[in-house]
Amino acid sequence: MSDFLSDPMSLFGVKGKVAIVTGASGAFGALAAKVLAGAGAKVIAVAGSKGPLDEVVAECRGLGAEAEGVNRRPDSEAECDAIVAEAVRHYGRVDILVVASGKNDVAKITEMAPERFLDVMDANVTQSWLMARAAGKRMLEQGEGGKVVLMSSARGKLGHPAGYSAYCASKSAVDGLTRALGCEWGEAGITVNAIAPTVFRSPLTAWMFEDTERAEAVRAGFLSRVPKGRLGEPADLAGPLLFLASRASDFYTGHVLYADGGYTAG
Known part of the structure; x- marks a missing residue:
């Protein structure tokens, strides 16, 4: 029980673990892939845009990690199963899943066609469900546990006046999932x-x-609600990701971790 005391940082180790990251060409997905690669994980980076995906894979390898790109989108049962099969083909198993794929579509509800609402729900909820299902089946077969990290938002808890009915609903559903x-x-x-x-x-x-009048006005309104008094930086997501992907979080599950500078606390 106390094996970690001589090296507490070992709790956050993911070296040698096999991690699938979807949405790897996006901001959070690319960061997640590179953070896990830098920590020694073997990374399967997944994205529908091949050019940006190839760049992320090259950066992961530049960090000394084993990394492979899978040019697919997790938008069907068959595609998600194929993504997991690629991870197993390359590295023999799946230990970590990070679902960073998704989208937003901003419009007042009276101006949004139902198809646009359903598209956001599909990208953020259905694809998370499908990818978790595919990777979870493999983890259950392995019988050694695993780590699943989904991408939510402060908007899963809070509403927004500027046409976020689809996005807020989808992220609330991710929280429930x-x-x-x-x-x-x-x-x-x-x-x-x-x-x-x-x-x-x-x-x-x-x-x-940016230092523009528009940006400063938007920041001022937003930061009045943020106790930390600043916007988020990529490094602010790296720590939570490593925590949730490692054994440091073995007793944490079903939890939504708000990386928001206290925004949802007040």
Whole structure:
């Protein structure tokens, strides 16, 4: 029970573990793939955009990790099963799953066609469910536990006045899926948790960090609700990811970890 005391940092080790990361060409997915690679995991990076995917795989290998790219989208049972099969073909097993694929579509509910709502729900909820199902089956067969990390948002807990009915609903559903699977797989040693960030620096949010009148006005309104007094940086997601992907979180499951500088606390 006290084997970690001589080396507490070993609790966060993922060296040699096989990690699947979907949405690896996106901001959080690329970060997740590279963080896990830098920590010594064998990475299966998954994305539908081949060019950006190849760049992420090259960066992972540049960090000294074994890494392979899978140019697929987790949008069907067959595709998700194929992604897991690729991981097993390359590295023999699956230990960690990070689902970072998803999307947003902003519009007032009265101006949003039902098809657009369903598209967001499919990308954020159905694909998380399908990917967790495929990887979970393999983890259950292995009988050695596993780590599943889903991507939620502060918007899973809080509403937004600017047309986020689809996104908020989808992330609330991801939170529910996290809790349900945490309960379902608890005795099998598979932990299921979610990271729920607020605004983080990425290509999509870069304008919010600029020294422009518009950006400053938006930041001021947002930061008035953030106790830490700043927007998020990629490094603020790296720590939570390693925690949830390692044995340091073995007693944590069904949990939504808010990486939000206290935004949802007040």
